[in-house]
Amino acid sequence: MLAASLLAVALAVYGAGLIRLWRNAGSGQGVRAGQAMAYAIGWLALVVALVSPLDALADDLFAAHMAQHELIMLVAAPLIALASPLVAGMWALPAGGRRRVMRAVRGRRMALAWSAITAPAAVWLLHAVTLWIWHVPALFDAALQSESLHAVQHLTFFWTAALFWWGMAHGRYGRAGYGAAVVYVFATAVHSGVLGALLTFSPYVWFPLYATTTKTMAAFGLTPLEDQQLAGLLMWVPASMLFIAGGLYFFAMWLRESGRRARFTQPSLPA
Amino acid sequence: MAADLRGDLLGAKAHLTAVALWTGVLAGPLAWAADLTVSYALVKWSCGHNASGVLHVPSLAALAVTLGAGMLAWSVEAESERDRFLWLLALAMSTLFTIVVIATAMPPWFLDACR
Numbered sequence: 001m002l003a004a005s006l007l008a009v010a011l012a013v014y015g016a017g018l019i020r021l022w023r024n025a026g027s028g029q030g031v032r033a034g035q036a037m038a039y040a041i042g043w044l045a046l047v048v049a050l051v052s053p054l055d056a057l058a059d060d061l062f063a064a065h066m067a068q069h070e071l072i073m074l075v076a077a078p079l080i081a082l083a084s085p086l087v088a089g090m091w092a093l094p095a096g097g098r099r100r101v102m103r104a105v106r107g108r109r110m111a112l113a114w115s116a117i118t119a120p121a122a123v124w125l126l127h128a129v130t131l132w133i134w135h136v137p138a139l140f141d142a143a144l145q146s147e148s149l150h151a152v153q154h155l156t157f158f159w160t161a162a163l164f165w166w167g168m169a170h171g172r173y174g175r176a177g178y179g180a181a182v183v184y185v186f187a188t189a190v191h192s193g194v195l196g197a198l199l200t201f202s203p204y205v206w207f208p209l210y211a212t213t214t215k216t217m218a219a220f221g222l223t224p225l226e227d228q229q230l231a232g233l234l235m236w237v238p239a240s241m242l243f244i245a246g247g248l249y250f251f252a253m254w255l256r257e258s259g260r261r262a263r264f265t266q267p268s269l270p271a
Numbered sequence: 272m273a274a275d276l277r278g279d280l281l282g283a284k285a286h287l288t289a290v291a292l293w294t295g296v297l298a299g300p301l302a303w304a305a306d307l308t309v310s311y312a313l314v315k316w317s318c319g320h321n322a323s324g325v326l327h328v329p330s331l332a333a334l335a336v337t338l339g340a341g342m343l344a345w346s347v348e349a350e351s352e353r354d355r356f357l358w359l360l361a362l363a364m365s366t367l368f369t370i371v372v373i374a375t376a377m378p379p380w381f382l383d384a385c386r
Contacts, residue, residue, distance in 0.1 A: 187367075187370040188374070190375060
Protein backbone atom coordinates (compact mmCIF):
# COMPACT_ATOMS: atom_id res chain seq x y z
CA MET A 1 0.00 0.00 0.00
CA LEU A 2 2.80 2.36 0.95
CA ALA A 3 4.69 1.41 -2.20
CA ALA A 4 1.61 1.95 -4.38
CA SER A 5 0.91 5.40 -2.96
CA LEU A 6 4.55 6.49 -3.21
CA LEU A 7 4.63 5.32 -6.83
CA ALA A 8 1.40 7.17 -7.61
CA VAL A 9 2.83 10.38 -6.12
CA ALA A 10 6.12 9.93 -8.04
CA LEU A 11 4.26 9.56 -11.33
CA ALA A 12 1.95 12.49 -10.62
CA VAL A 13 4.81 14.85 -9.70
CA TYR A 14 6.94 13.92 -12.71
CA GLY A 15 3.96 14.05 -15.07
CA ALA A 16 2.73 17.42 -13.77
CA GLY A 17 6.23 18.87 -14.00
CA LEU A 18 6.74 17.54 -17.49
CA ILE A 19 3.44 18.95 -18.75
CA ARG A 20 4.12 22.39 -17.29
CA LEU A 21 7.70 22.43 -18.55
CA TRP A 22 6.81 21.37 -22.08
CA ARG A 23 3.90 23.86 -22.21
CA ASN A 24 6.30 26.65 -21.28
CA ALA A 25 9.38 25.66 -23.23
CA GLY A 26 8.08 23.43 -26.00
CA SER A 27 7.91 19.64 -26.30
CA GLY A 28 11.20 17.87 -25.72
CA GLN A 29 12.83 20.96 -24.15
CA GLY A 30 14.50 20.71 -20.73
CA VAL A 31 13.58 17.04 -20.48
CA ARG A 32 13.99 15.14 -23.75
CA ALA A 33 11.28 12.80 -25.00
CA GLY A 34 13.67 9.84 -24.57
CA GLN A 35 14.16 10.80 -20.92
CA ALA A 36 10.42 10.93 -20.31
CA MET A 37 10.24 7.47 -21.88
CA ALA A 38 13.09 6.28 -19.59
CA TYR A 39 11.11 7.53 -16.58
CA ALA A 40 8.00 5.70 -17.75
CA ILE A 41 9.89 2.41 -18.19
CA GLY A 42 11.72 2.81 -14.88
CA TRP A 43 8.43 3.55 -13.13
CA LEU A 44 6.84 0.47 -14.69
CA ALA A 45 9.80 -1.61 -13.50
CA LEU A 46 9.10 -0.39 -9.95
CA VAL A 47 5.43 -1.31 -10.34
CA VAL A 48 6.39 -4.80 -11.48
CA ALA A 49 8.86 -5.11 -8.60
CA LEU A 50 6.71 -3.73 -5.79
CA VAL A 51 3.00 -3.86 -6.67
CA SER A 52 2.67 -7.21 -8.41
CA PRO A 53 2.56 -10.92 -7.52
CA LEU A 54 6.37 -10.81 -7.58
CA ASP A 55 6.31 -8.92 -4.27
CA ALA A 56 4.12 -11.57 -2.61
CA LEU A 57 6.27 -14.35 -4.03
CA ALA A 58 9.39 -12.63 -2.65
CA ASP A 59 8.17 -13.39 0.88
CA ASP A 60 8.57 -17.11 0.22
CA LEU A 61 11.21 -17.34 -2.52
CA PHE A 62 14.63 -15.76 -2.15
CA ALA A 63 15.14 -15.97 -5.93
CA ALA A 64 11.99 -13.89 -6.50
CA HIS A 65 13.18 -11.44 -3.86
CA MET A 66 16.51 -11.15 -5.67
CA ALA A 67 14.77 -10.53 -9.00
CA GLN A 68 12.77 -7.80 -7.28
CA HIS A 69 15.91 -6.15 -5.87
CA GLU A 70 17.72 -6.30 -9.20
CA LEU A 71 14.73 -4.73 -10.94
CA ILE A 72 14.83 -1.90 -8.41
CA MET A 73 18.60 -1.31 -8.49
CA LEU A 74 19.56 -2.18 -12.06
CA VAL A 75 16.52 -1.29 -14.16
CA ALA A 76 14.41 1.29 -12.34
CA ALA A 77 17.17 3.25 -10.58
CA PRO A 78 19.36 4.01 -13.64
CA LEU A 79 16.40 4.78 -15.91
CA ILE A 80 14.85 7.18 -13.40
CA ALA A 81 18.21 8.76 -12.53
CA LEU A 82 18.83 9.49 -16.22
CA ALA A 83 15.35 10.98 -16.75
CA SER A 84 16.14 14.41 -15.23
CA PRO A 85 13.83 13.80 -12.29
CA LEU A 86 14.98 16.98 -10.53
CA VAL A 87 14.13 19.23 -13.48
CA ALA A 88 10.68 17.65 -13.83
CA GLY A 89 10.13 17.75 -10.06
CA MET A 90 11.05 21.42 -9.99
CA TRP A 91 8.50 22.26 -12.69
CA ALA A 92 5.81 20.49 -10.71
CA LEU A 93 6.01 23.50 -8.36
CA PRO A 94 4.30 26.80 -9.19
CA ALA A 95 6.62 29.57 -10.42
CA GLY A 96 6.98 31.22 -6.99
CA GLY A 97 7.86 27.97 -5.22
CA ARG A 98 10.28 27.11 -8.00
CA ARG A 99 12.12 30.40 -7.56
CA ARG A 100 12.32 29.96 -3.80
CA VAL A 101 13.70 26.42 -4.13
CA MET A 102 16.23 27.58 -6.74
CA ARG A 103 17.40 30.36 -4.44
CA ALA A 104 17.75 27.92 -1.57
CA VAL A 105 19.80 25.35 -3.50
CA ARG A 106 21.90 27.79 -5.50
CA GLY A 107 24.12 28.67 -2.53
CA ARG A 108 27.78 27.75 -2.44
CA ARG A 109 27.39 25.49 0.55
CA MET A 110 24.56 23.52 -1.06
CA ALA A 111 26.58 23.14 -4.25
CA LEU A 112 29.59 21.85 -2.29
CA ALA A 113 27.46 19.42 -0.30
CA TRP A 114 25.72 18.14 -3.42
CA SER A 115 28.96 17.59 -5.30
CA ALA A 116 30.43 15.78 -2.28
CA ILE A 117 27.39 13.47 -2.02
CA THR A 118 27.32 12.75 -5.76
CA ALA A 119 31.09 12.36 -6.28
CA PRO A 120 31.69 9.05 -8.09
CA ALA A 121 33.80 7.60 -5.25
CA ALA A 122 31.17 8.56 -2.65
CA VAL A 123 28.17 7.11 -4.49
CA TRP A 124 30.13 3.97 -5.31
CA LEU A 125 31.01 3.37 -1.66
CA LEU A 126 27.51 4.24 -0.45
CA HIS A 127 25.88 1.82 -2.88
CA ALA A 128 28.42 -0.94 -2.11
CA VAL A 129 28.07 -0.65 1.67
CA THR A 130 24.26 -0.55 1.44
CA LEU A 131 24.19 -3.66 -0.74
CA TRP A 132 26.51 -5.64 1.53
CA ILE A 133 25.05 -4.55 4.86
CA TRP A 134 21.56 -5.65 3.86
CA HIS A 135 22.88 -9.12 2.99
CA VAL A 136 24.24 -9.67 6.47
CA PRO A 137 22.01 -12.60 7.52
CA ALA A 138 20.72 -10.99 10.73
CA LEU A 139 19.66 -7.80 8.95
CA PHE A 140 18.12 -9.48 5.91
CA ASP A 141 16.13 -11.78 8.16
CA ALA A 142 14.97 -8.84 10.27
CA ALA A 143 13.77 -7.10 7.11
CA LEU A 144 11.78 -10.19 6.16
CA GLN A 145 10.06 -10.20 9.57
CA SER A 146 9.17 -6.51 9.70
CA GLU A 147 7.12 -4.76 7.05
CA SER A 148 8.56 -1.32 7.89
CA LEU A 149 12.19 -2.46 7.93
CA HIS A 150 11.51 -4.13 4.59
CA ALA A 151 10.28 -0.81 3.21
CA VAL A 152 13.46 0.85 4.49
CA GLN A 153 15.51 -1.85 2.74
CA HIS A 154 13.81 -1.26 -0.61
CA LEU A 155 13.99 2.52 -0.23
CA THR A 156 17.72 2.48 0.57
CA PHE A 157 18.37 0.05 -2.29
CA PHE A 158 16.54 2.35 -4.70
CA TRP A 159 17.96 5.66 -3.49
CA THR A 160 21.59 4.56 -3.22
CA ALA A 161 21.37 2.90 -6.65
CA ALA A 162 19.75 5.99 -8.18
CA LEU A 163 22.41 8.19 -6.59
CA PHE A 164 25.08 5.78 -7.91
CA TRP A 165 23.85 5.98 -11.51
CA TRP A 166 23.34 9.74 -11.18
CA GLY A 167 26.95 10.12 -9.99
CA MET A 168 28.21 7.94 -12.82
CA ALA A 169 26.36 9.85 -15.53
CA HIS A 170 27.33 13.24 -14.12
CA GLY A 171 30.92 12.21 -13.33
CA ARG A 172 31.89 13.39 -16.80
CA TYR A 173 32.18 16.91 -15.47
CA GLY A 174 34.98 15.77 -13.15
CA ARG A 175 38.66 15.63 -14.06
CA ALA A 176 38.65 11.98 -15.11
CA GLY A 177 35.62 12.53 -17.35
CA TYR A 178 33.68 9.36 -18.10
CA GLY A 179 36.78 7.39 -17.03
CA ALA A 180 35.59 7.51 -13.41
CA ALA A 181 32.26 5.91 -14.38
CA VAL A 182 34.07 3.16 -16.29
CA VAL A 183 36.17 2.26 -13.24
CA TYR A 184 33.34 2.43 -10.67
CA VAL A 185 30.76 0.58 -12.76
CA PHE A 186 33.18 -2.28 -13.40
CA ALA A 187 34.18 -2.33 -9.73
CA THR A 188 30.49 -2.62 -8.80
CA ALA A 189 30.17 -5.57 -11.20
CA VAL A 190 33.10 -7.13 -9.30
CA HIS A 191 31.75 -6.80 -5.76
CA SER A 192 28.13 -7.61 -6.53
CA GLY A 193 29.35 -10.54 -8.63
CA VAL A 194 31.38 -11.75 -5.65
CA LEU A 195 28.30 -11.55 -3.41
CA GLY A 196 26.29 -13.50 -5.99
CA ALA A 197 29.01 -16.14 -6.28
CA LEU A 198 29.23 -16.51 -2.49
CA LEU A 199 25.47 -17.09 -2.32
CA THR A 200 25.63 -19.57 -5.19
CA PHE A 201 28.42 -21.69 -3.75
CA SER A 202 27.51 -21.53 -0.07
CA PRO A 203 26.63 -24.91 1.42
CA TYR A 204 24.32 -23.19 3.97
CA VAL A 205 21.01 -21.36 3.75
CA TRP A 206 21.97 -17.80 4.80
CA PHE A 207 18.59 -16.46 5.81
CA PRO A 208 16.76 -18.74 8.28
CA LEU A 209 13.33 -17.57 7.14
CA TYR A 210 13.90 -18.97 3.67
CA ALA A 211 14.49 -22.37 5.22
CA THR A 212 10.87 -22.37 6.47
CA THR A 213 8.94 -21.57 3.29
CA THR A 214 9.57 -24.97 1.74
CA LYS A 215 5.95 -25.39 0.60
CA THR A 216 6.12 -22.58 -1.96
CA MET A 217 9.60 -23.65 -2.97
CA ALA A 218 8.45 -27.22 -3.51
CA ALA A 219 5.74 -25.89 -5.83
CA PHE A 220 8.58 -24.55 -7.98
CA GLY A 221 10.57 -27.75 -7.55
CA LEU A 222 13.21 -26.07 -5.41
CA THR A 223 14.83 -26.84 -2.08
CA PRO A 224 15.88 -23.87 0.08
CA LEU A 225 19.50 -24.30 -0.97
CA GLU A 226 18.56 -24.46 -4.67
CA ASP A 227 16.42 -21.36 -4.23
CA GLN A 228 19.44 -19.56 -2.76
CA GLN A 229 21.66 -20.80 -5.60
CA LEU A 230 19.19 -19.45 -8.13
CA ALA A 231 19.12 -16.10 -6.32
CA GLY A 232 22.93 -16.01 -6.23
CA LEU A 233 23.12 -16.78 -9.94
CA LEU A 234 20.65 -13.98 -10.70
CA MET A 235 22.88 -11.53 -8.85
CA TRP A 236 26.03 -12.97 -10.34
CA VAL A 237 25.31 -13.41 -14.06
CA PRO A 238 22.45 -11.24 -15.38
CA ALA A 239 23.24 -8.40 -12.97
CA SER A 240 26.94 -8.45 -13.87
CA MET A 241 26.00 -8.42 -17.56
CA LEU A 242 23.98 -5.25 -17.03
CA PHE A 243 26.86 -3.64 -15.12
CA ILE A 244 29.29 -4.63 -17.86
CA ALA A 245 26.96 -3.26 -20.54
CA GLY A 246 26.77 -0.03 -18.53
CA GLY A 247 30.54 0.08 -18.13
CA LEU A 248 31.04 -0.43 -21.86
CA TYR A 249 28.53 2.33 -22.62
CA PHE A 250 30.50 4.74 -20.43
CA PHE A 251 33.73 3.54 -22.06
CA ALA A 252 32.33 4.35 -25.50
CA MET A 253 31.21 7.77 -24.24
CA TRP A 254 34.69 8.31 -22.82
CA LEU A 255 36.32 7.60 -26.20
CA ARG A 256 33.84 9.82 -28.02
CA GLU A 257 34.40 12.64 -25.54
CA SER A 258 38.18 12.44 -25.85
CA GLY A 259 37.86 12.43 -29.66
CA ARG A 260 35.73 15.57 -29.43
CA ARG A 261 38.26 17.22 -27.12
CA ALA A 262 41.16 16.31 -29.42
CA ARG A 263 39.38 17.86 -32.41
CA PHE A 264 38.64 20.95 -30.36
CA THR A 265 42.24 21.48 -29.27
CA GLN A 266 43.84 20.28 -32.52
CA PRO A 267 41.56 21.44 -35.33
CA SER A 268 43.96 20.01 -37.92
CA LEU A 269 42.89 16.45 -37.01
CA PRO A 270 40.45 14.83 -39.43
CA ALA A 271 36.89 14.92 -38.17
CA MET B 272 84.28 10.95 -21.93
CA ALA B 273 81.81 13.45 -20.56
CA ALA B 274 79.62 12.77 -23.57
CA ASP B 275 79.85 9.03 -22.87
CA LEU B 276 78.90 9.51 -19.24
CA ARG B 277 76.01 11.73 -20.21
CA GLY B 278 74.83 9.12 -22.70
CA ASP B 279 75.00 6.40 -20.03
CA LEU B 280 73.10 8.50 -17.53
CA LEU B 281 70.41 9.25 -20.08
CA GLY B 282 70.21 5.55 -20.95
CA ALA B 283 69.87 4.63 -17.28
CA LYS B 284 67.17 7.25 -16.82
CA ALA B 285 65.22 5.94 -19.81
CA HIS B 286 65.52 2.46 -18.36
CA LEU B 287 64.19 3.60 -14.97
CA THR B 288 61.31 5.39 -16.67
CA ALA B 289 60.38 2.24 -18.56
CA VAL B 290 60.51 0.12 -15.39
CA ALA B 291 58.38 2.59 -13.42
CA LEU B 292 55.80 2.85 -16.19
CA TRP B 293 55.52 -0.89 -16.76
CA THR B 294 55.24 -1.43 -13.01
CA GLY B 295 52.31 0.96 -13.06
CA VAL B 296 50.67 -0.97 -15.89
CA LEU B 297 51.24 -4.52 -14.61
CA ALA B 298 51.43 -4.38 -10.80
CA GLY B 299 47.70 -3.70 -10.35
CA PRO B 300 46.30 -6.79 -12.10
CA LEU B 301 49.07 -9.00 -10.67
CA ALA B 302 48.43 -7.78 -7.10
CA TRP B 303 44.68 -8.32 -7.50
CA ALA B 304 45.14 -11.84 -8.87
CA ALA B 305 47.55 -12.69 -6.05
CA ASP B 306 45.16 -11.23 -3.44
CA LEU B 307 42.27 -13.30 -4.78
CA THR B 308 44.29 -16.53 -4.83
CA VAL B 309 45.85 -16.10 -1.39
CA SER B 310 42.59 -14.92 0.25
CA TYR B 311 40.72 -17.89 -1.18
CA ALA B 312 43.34 -20.30 0.09
CA LEU B 313 43.41 -18.66 3.53
CA VAL B 314 39.68 -19.02 4.27
CA LYS B 315 39.85 -22.61 5.45
CA TRP B 316 42.95 -22.04 7.54
CA SER B 317 41.51 -18.91 9.18
CA CYS B 318 38.35 -20.80 10.19
CA GLY B 319 40.37 -23.66 11.68
CA HIS B 320 42.51 -21.24 13.68
CA ASN B 321 39.74 -18.83 14.58
CA ALA B 322 41.65 -15.96 12.94
CA SER B 323 39.26 -14.24 10.55
CA GLY B 324 41.33 -11.03 10.73
CA VAL B 325 44.01 -12.69 8.64
CA LEU B 326 41.70 -12.42 5.60
CA HIS B 327 42.30 -8.67 5.49
CA VAL B 328 46.08 -9.05 5.23
CA PRO B 329 46.46 -10.04 1.55
CA SER B 330 43.96 -7.36 0.53
CA LEU B 331 45.83 -4.67 2.45
CA ALA B 332 49.11 -5.83 0.91
CA ALA B 333 47.57 -5.74 -2.59
CA LEU B 334 46.17 -2.29 -1.88
CA ALA B 335 49.64 -1.09 -0.89
CA VAL B 336 51.04 -2.48 -4.15
CA THR B 337 48.39 -0.90 -6.41
CA LEU B 338 48.69 2.46 -4.64
CA GLY B 339 52.49 2.31 -4.69
CA ALA B 340 52.57 1.39 -8.37
CA GLY B 341 50.20 4.25 -9.14
CA MET B 342 52.35 6.75 -7.24
CA LEU B 343 55.51 5.43 -8.89
CA ALA B 344 54.00 5.91 -12.34
CA TRP B 345 52.60 9.31 -11.35
CA SER B 346 56.11 10.54 -10.44
CA VAL B 347 57.48 9.77 -13.92
CA GLU B 348 58.00 12.71 -16.23
CA ALA B 349 57.09 11.35 -19.62
CA GLU B 350 59.14 12.87 -22.41
CA SER B 351 58.07 10.97 -25.50
CA GLU B 352 54.63 10.41 -26.96
CA ARG B 353 55.04 6.69 -26.22
CA ASP B 354 55.90 7.34 -22.57
CA ARG B 355 52.96 9.67 -22.19
CA PHE B 356 50.64 6.94 -23.44
CA LEU B 357 52.19 4.40 -21.06
CA TRP B 358 51.95 6.93 -18.23
CA LEU B 359 48.23 7.38 -18.81
CA LEU B 360 47.70 3.64 -19.12
CA ALA B 361 49.69 3.04 -15.91
CA LEU B 362 47.59 5.57 -13.99
CA ALA B 363 44.34 4.15 -15.38
CA MET B 364 45.35 0.56 -14.57
CA SER B 365 46.51 1.26 -11.03
CA THR B 366 43.40 3.35 -10.30
CA LEU B 367 41.10 0.65 -11.69
CA PHE B 368 42.80 -2.11 -9.73
CA THR B 369 42.97 -0.10 -6.52
CA ILE B 370 39.16 0.13 -6.65
CA VAL B 371 38.81 -3.49 -7.76
CA VAL B 372 40.99 -4.69 -4.86
CA ILE B 373 38.74 -2.74 -2.47
CA ALA B 374 35.66 -4.27 -4.14
CA THR B 375 37.06 -7.77 -3.80
CA ALA B 376 38.05 -7.17 -0.17
CA MET B 377 34.46 -6.46 0.91
CA PRO B 378 33.11 -9.93 1.86
CA PRO B 379 34.98 -10.41 5.18
CA TRP B 380 33.88 -6.94 6.37
CA PHE B 381 30.25 -8.01 6.32
CA LEU B 382 30.01 -11.78 6.26
CA ASP B 383 31.37 -14.62 8.33
CA ALA B 384 33.73 -16.52 6.01
CA CYS B 385 33.21 -19.75 7.94
CA ARG B 386 29.46 -19.97 7.31
